[in-house]
Amino acid sequence: MNFKKQFSEGLLSKNPVLVQLLGLCSVLAITTSLFNGIGMGLSVTVILICSNVLISALRKVIPSQIRIAAYIVIIASFVTIVDLVLQAFIPDLSESLGVFIPLIVVNCIVLGRAEAFASKNGVLASAVDGLCQGIGYTVALVIMCVIRELLGSGTFGGGILNNGEGIRIIPEGYPAMQMVMPVGGFLTLGFVIAGFQWYTRHSRNKKQKEAAK
Amino acid sequence: MNEYVQTLIGILLAAILSENFILVKFYGICPFMGVSKKIDTALGMGMAVTFVMGIASAATWAIYRLLVLLHLEFMQTVAFILVIASIVQVVEMFLKKAVSALYKALGIFLPLITTNCAVLGVALLNVQKGYDFLLSVVNGVCGGLGFTVAIVLFASLRERVEKSDCPECFKGMPITLVAAGLLALAFMGFSGLKLF
Numbered sequence: 001m002n003f004k005k006q007f008s009e010g011l012l013s014k015n016p017v018l019v020q021l022l023g024l025c026s027v028l029a030i031t032t033s034l035f036n037g038i039g040m041g042l043s044v045t046v047i048l049i050c051s052n053v054l055i056s057a058l059r060k061v062i063p064s065q066i067r068i069a070a071y072i073v074i075i076a077s078f079v080t081i082v083d084l085v086l087q088a089f090i091p092d093l094s095e096s097l098g099v100f101i102p103l104i105v106v107n108c109i110v111l112g113r114a115e116a117f118a119s120k121n122g123v124l125a126s127a128v129d130g131l132c133q134g135i136g137y138t139v140a141l142v143i144m145c146v147i148r149e150l151l152g153s154g155t156f157g158g159g160i161l162n163n164g165e166g167i168r169i170i171p172e173g174y175p176a177m178q179m180v181m182p183v184g185g186f187l188t189l190g191f192v193i194a195g196f197q198w199y200t201r202h203s204r205n206k207k208q209k210e211a212a213k
Numbered sequence: 214m215n216e217y218v219q220t221l222i223g224i225l226l227a228a229i230l231s232e233n234f235i236l237v238k239f240y241g242i243c244p245f246m247g248v249s250k251k252i253d254t255a256l257g258m259g260m261a262v263t264f265v266m267g268i269a270s271a272a273t274w275a276i277y278r279l280l281v282l283l284h285l286e287f288m289q290t291v292a293f294i295l296v297i298a299s300i301v302q303v304v305e306m307f308l309k310k311a312v313s314a315l316y317k318a319l320g321i322f323l324p325l326i327t328t329n330c331a332v333l334g335v336a337l338l339n340v341q342k343g344y345d346f347l348l349s350v351v352n353g354v355c356g357g358l359g360f361t362v363a364i365v366l367f368a369s370l371r372e373r374v375e376k377s378d379c380p381e382c383f384k385g386m387p388i389t390l391v392a393a394g395l396l397a398l399a400f401m402g403f404s405g406l407k408l409f
Binding site for chain 2: 191
């Protein structure tokens with residue numbers, strides 16, 4: 001088991017959002033304030049860890065013909081638990097994420113990790129994998145949130161800092177409201193992925209040049 | 214009755230245009246990005262999704278009544294996803310036997326529909342808004358039509374985007390997302406659209 005490698009894969013080289021392009025529905029829909037982004041990221045991380053652990057523990061019991069159905073039931077149960085917990089303890093978050101919490105069931109990241117990792121590896125490795133992929137997803141969400149919130153509402157940390165109003169950086173009347181609307185979601189994700197691709201290519205070239213010397 | 218018809222037409226317009234499932238509500242982005250490389254496959258996918266969404270809306274409406282009867286509303290997510298997965302399976306088997314030409318055309322897309330958030334999304338929305346049977350089915354079918362409109366439009370855009378000359382780091386997904394953003398901007402023009 002290689003924690004460091006799994007971590008860098010989840011965060012960079014196999015980031016679920018920026019490289020594998022999974023679970024884009026929630027990434028585009030809810031990244032309008034930092035509160036939403038962190039809340040959604042943590043919920044998905046918790047569900048990923050739980051479902052990875054259970055699926056990995058049951059991997060020798062579940063017949064391979066019906067494994068997808070079994071995975072979906074396991075994931076749906078954990079999603080329901082998280083949904084009910086949020087409704088009871090953080091109703092604000094539950095309200096602002098709305099239907100996207102139950103929709104984590106069909107989020108390709110969770111099912112994808114179950115199929116690609118948890119069904120083949122041990123319990124502990126699967127738990128770590130869930131944690132690392134979840135962190136990668138959360139980081140991508142937070143980047144999207146910060147950019148969209150700053151340009152769209154002109155604030156930072158909406159929902160958390162400054163009694164939930166966020167710290168105002170751009171004066172009122174100046175921010176482009178379109179950035180917190182659907183258009184901004186697509187544009188921001190496009191530019192974030194482009195920046196990420198530029199960064200990976202840049203660092204690879206640099207390494208090659210150093211190796212050539 | 215008149216008011217009921219107005220609600221019906223309102224749902225119809227909202228689902229197809231002003232609250233388009235893909236471009237405004239962000240349901241079903243994965244197939245939208247995945248199978249929009251060619252117009253005909255996009256059309257096939259759209260039709261399959263419309264069909265499944267219609268049936269799924271009807272079935273989940275009935276299932277939800279049953280859950281209410283048993284005081285098990287909290288199980289809705291689990292129940293719905295199972296119903297949707299079974300519907301997709303049944304539709305697949307039925308089409309394979311009965312309409313094999315259509316089955317061949319849709320083939321690979323059918324199983325993918327299970328994990329399309331648009332299907333589960335419409336089922337959850339119908340419950341949330343408290344629609345009755347007819348309104349649920351109309352919402353499902355029109356949501357599917359909205360999906361088809363968006364994916365076909367986007368496929369025809371994308372055929373040109375793929376050939377365009379853009380900066381190296383924008384190649385592939387990023388430029389596609391930017392194009393989708395511009396399409397979403399066009400659909401923003403429909404917001405606030407009301408007949409009555």
